[in-house]
Amino acid sequence: MAGEKQQREFIEKISPFLREKIEEIKIKKGENSEDYQALYLQYAISGKEKEQSTEKNVRHWEADVDIESHIHGIERLYSKSVVIEPTMVCAAHCRYCLRANYDIFTLKEDELINIAKFCGSDNTKRQVNEVLITGGDPLIVPKRLNYLVEVLIEYAPNIKIIRIATRLPHHDPSRIDNNVFEIFKKHKDKVDFELATQINHPAELFPETIEIFDKFRKMGVPIYSQNILLKGINDNIKTLVCLYNKIREIGIEPHYLFHCVPMRGMHHFRTTVEKGLRLARELTNSGKISGRIKPMYALMTDIGKITLYEGTILEKNKERNEIFVQSAYKYEDRLKNNTNWKLPKTAEIDENGYLRTWYLDGED
């Protein structure tokens, strides 16, 4: 990529808006309240991040795509979609961020054109009709984001759906202004937009945040939330039921409920997969939430997302605290999608050509 690169130190970064909200809750409900802890633990740096643990990965998976000279900001793992990261900058740092160890960068206009051309290239356009624009938080650089959308429309007319992932409605809703809304308004005749977010605890649904989601909904932009099971924050049925009911109330669709990814510095957030399964079962099969808001419980493994169904877990190794999981991803498809892709050491190919992988479990 162009420009000087900065090796990321994942510093504590809390937006003034969030700081104010955390302080308000502290005064109103106390330091030991669930709401305060839910916010504080998500953003305040913890000594536990540096403790020795079995989680060693610094990336959730490797899926970089090589376009001419290697550039940051584009990943492809699946057949139908490409992931674009126009910036790695966020308004606040969630301590369990998947991309905590990525370099900080923001793509320049010519780099975005290269990416758009890749998305519209002969090889890609046969399969790919949607992109996920994430980061970082793409909504903090609306001009650059608008440019990316424009060049995608120009160079990749095969892209019909653009998903944009953001936590800015939680981090600092005041930064979502006309510059952002205009992107969704002015290109909606060319592409369908969806807004992806993440809400891990009902305390994150500030009135200002709900107002922003409301504006997007009134513009006709569907919003979905993929959440993470986080120890000490939402790993109990009462909180999860409350969370999903609130999400339902404000018109957000459910997506994944992820088991917290096995990455360096995140051990203290990670429950066991089994606990997550118990919670997901109770959440989805008890009638406590609407059937329209049931999430898919999934793992972020070295070979990609794996939703847990019966028979997905093939084996457990108690000594290594790992589980062996079956995917329906085919190795040959993976290579077709991304010629750079390499089989991770934790994975193998079964007799039918499908990928399986070991996944490091957490602790309760």
Place this chain on the structure above:
Amino acid sequence: MYKLKSPDIHASEIAGFLNHDLKGEDFIIRIPSSIKNFQDNSFFYLLDTDKFPIERLKNYKNILVLTSKNLDRSVENFSYIKTNSPKLDLIRIINEFFIEYEVTQIASTAKIHKDAKIGRNVSIGGNTVIGPEVTIGTNTKILNNVVITSRVEIGKDCIIKDNSTIGSEGYDFELDEKGNPIHFPHIGKIIIGNNVWIGANSSIESAKIDNTIINDYVKIDDLVQIGYDCEIGSSCMITAGVIVSRNVKIGEKTLIAPNASIRDNIEIGKNVTVGMGAVVVKNIEDNAVYVGNPAYLLKTK
């Protein structure tokens, strides 16, 4: 066109946006400022020719400096980002973080002919008139009281400021047998490229038979006259009060300073600077600086 906003932004976000390191502490900045009048939680750019105002900085806190130099941080109430283009980066930061653009819209008082071709996301201001043979590209903003008539093609991402006239009938008369001036009907086109800026109260005349061409990234200031059949090269800057007579060709990246006048049927080369108030009466070669009346070669670049 836009309003200033004051978000809470970490200095590290700015560094990440520019792909550079932040030297010093991370803090919140809220507003752009200048080297003359900075304030707490603001940022400004420092050019190579500027003296670093370290003494004044002591009275403020949380100042972010964009500079191409290594700065002495013995005073710790500022941080800096080292960049080769501090001023350009400041512009980028303001555009990205500190300006909220007006919503794209076509004013109810605009008069747009039904046959005009208006691209996506074009803004058209109050009382603007757009004729039938006009094409306007994506994202172009046309402000108030603009008149665009005759055969005009405008590219994308252009700004046409208030009260400008594009497609004004060319001033071209032929004397008849009795010595009366007869107007030559101007049936040519005006072709305006992408990212062109046309200033307030400026006028661009339609071409006689061929084209009047304003190439990509040309920036025309307020109160400028561009005569018919001219071709202005890409990235030229034509500043306030300049008169360009008919059929003048100007090469790319040339700067014409305020109030200069260019005689008709002249060619000005690339990367030329014409000084303030100069009167250009003959062709100018590439990479030259011309000043005075009549304009003479001051130096080559």
